[in-house]
Amino acid sequence: MLESSKIYLDYNATTPVDKRVLDGMLPFFTENFANPHSDHAFGWDAGEALENARMQVGSLINARSSEITFTSGATEAANLALFGYARENISKGKHIISCRTEHKAILETLNALENDGFEIEFAEVNTEGILSLEDLQSLMRPDTIMVVLMLANNETGVIQDIRAISKLVHENASVLMSDITQAVGKMEVDVKSLGIDMAIFSSHKIYGPKGAGALFASSRIALSGYLFGGNQEKRIRPGTVNVPAMVGFGIAAEVAKNELQKTSEEMLALRVYFEEQLEGLEDVQINAKYQNRLPNTISFSVHDIDGDALYRRMNRIAISRGSACTSNTVEASHVLQAMGFREELALATYRLSLGKDTTRQQLNQAFEHIQNAISSIKSTSMV
Structure with a gap:
């Protein structure tokens, strides 16, 4: 637990x-x-x-x-x-x-x-x-x-x-x-x-x-x-x-x-809310933003950052780098590679997926954690 x-x-x-x-x-x-x-x-x-x-x-x-x-x-x-x-x-x-x-x-x-x-x-x-x-x-x-x-x-x-x-x-x-x-x-x-x-x-x-x-x-x-x-x-x-x-x-x-309609509508509202927050961060992009996507799934990338260091720093939230079945490796996701991502950006790309129990309060806390982790990594790299 x-x-x-x-x-x-x-x-x-x-x-x-x-x-x-x-x-x-x-x-x-x-x-x-x-x-x-x-x-x-x-x-x-x-x-x-x-x-x-x-x-x-x-x-x-x-x-x-x-x-x-x-x-x-x-x-x-x-x-x-x-x-x-x-x-x-x-x-x-x-x-x-x-x-x-x-x-x-x-x-x-x-x-x-x-x-x-x-x-x-x-x-x-x-x-x-x-x-x-x-x-x-x-x-x-x-x-x-x-x-x-x-x-x-x-x-x-x-x-x-x-x-x-x-x-x-x-x-x-x-x-x-x-x-x-x-x-x-x-x-x-x-x-x-x-x-x-x-x-x-x-x-x-x-x-x-x-x-x-x-x-x-x-x-x-x-x-x-x-x-x-x-x-x-x-x-x-x-x-x-x-x-x-x-x-x-x-x-x-x-x-x-x-419960499909209720669940999908609630997750979509939360996804839109969280993506709007993420887009306010410098160097963050939402992948496939304008495509038809699952209501609960967010793929985001952070430019010009050490993706491995950032992932370790975001240790208070359970998110994924690539699919769950390959997350124990440090190789770039085969999905992102097929989409033409350069390796550095693929390694700084994360999947966040919402569930029925996800709340706006949790997303606010997650956003703050992500924001602080990015700021911490970038400020350290500038020293």
């Missing part, structure tokens, strides 16, 4: 479990503990709870429950989707298109597919992180079996025009797989309306438990399994399902759907 003097502003990395979610999960540890695939009354009850959770998760993104496969998280879901679809459709081609601003869970899986003989190409983004539709179109080929592009970026919050992208992809007889992990719970995500064929997302980004995720695959999509065991999760992901976690995921999804 963070000390009271510290402020958590890293909700894109993970969220606390909502008490309503926790309360709903607890009986499935000690009372309704049966294996959901056991053929008796206890198992039937657990199985019913599991299918109810599947329906709740599907409803959040306008998918049928039969199109939802439970996983341990978005990373596993990405592996199942990418390997499953590529291997199932290898007779149609080996060409896959993606983008270098994707999450490492996607990029590393694509790298593994490349080692298996698939050809991976990357569409370019501009300095704001927006994908070029013209570049994407130029990369499309008759043997392009899949295009893999995230809906909203985890570092900058930039939202891609997935509807236009999916139209282009489908016109070229391919399919679209999208990482919607950061988007769900912060904006409306309708996979049918957006034209997404496969999607991945996680429970712990929407105030559910860690270790729970989902793969959406449209009913017209066939996947090859590469994990072997029982018949669970349509043989795509065999093994005894973590019922308490999936029940929690379901409750979190239902809460997120019901």
Whole structure:
């Protein structure tokens, strides 16, 4: 638990479990503990709870429950989707298109597919992180079996025009797989309306438990399994399902759907308020300021400063340098590099992400801390 003097502003990395979610999960540890695939009354009850959770998760993104496969998280879901679809459709081609601003869970899986003989190409983004539709179109080929592009970026919050992208992809007889992990719970995500064929997302980004995720695959999509065991999760992901976690995921999804408008409006108001403060500081820039972004995400850079020293000085606020999965390294963010940031500026770029519990008072304190840290570093460098 963070000390009271510290402020958590890293909700894109993970969220606390909502008490309503926790309360709903607890009986499935000690009372309704049966294996959901056991053929008796206890198992039937657990199985019913599991299918109810599947329906709740599907409803959040306008998918049928039969199109939802439970996983341990978005990373596993990405592996199942990418390997499953590529291997199932290898007779149609080996060409896959993606983008270098994707999450490492996607990029590393694509790298593994490349080692298996698939050809991976990357569409370019501009300095704001927006994908070029013209570049994407130029990369499309008759043997392009899949295009893999995230809906909203985890570092900058930039939202891609997935509807236009999916139209282009489908016109070229391919399919679209999208990482919607950061988007769900912060904006409306309708996979049918957006034209997404496969999607991945996680429970712990929407105030559910860690270790729970989902793969959406449209009913017209066939996947090859590469994990072997029982018949669970349509043989795509065999093994005894973590019922308490999936029940929690379901409750979190239902809460997120019901409270989406209120939550997103409140976070957007706070984001605008904080960005106005940041813009008053010398040498600070808001990245992708005029682009369509997630309501809770701020990426800001500080010019002409030692980014590592500043990050250590801002030790009272929990923020991120690059994505959470690479924050223990000192390398410049691959997302920012793809956007054309020079290394010095990329290393002085920070992601601040708001949550349901964020208050204006916390933001005022965070701003004061950031302001003092910048002033301290710059005054020291002038001595």
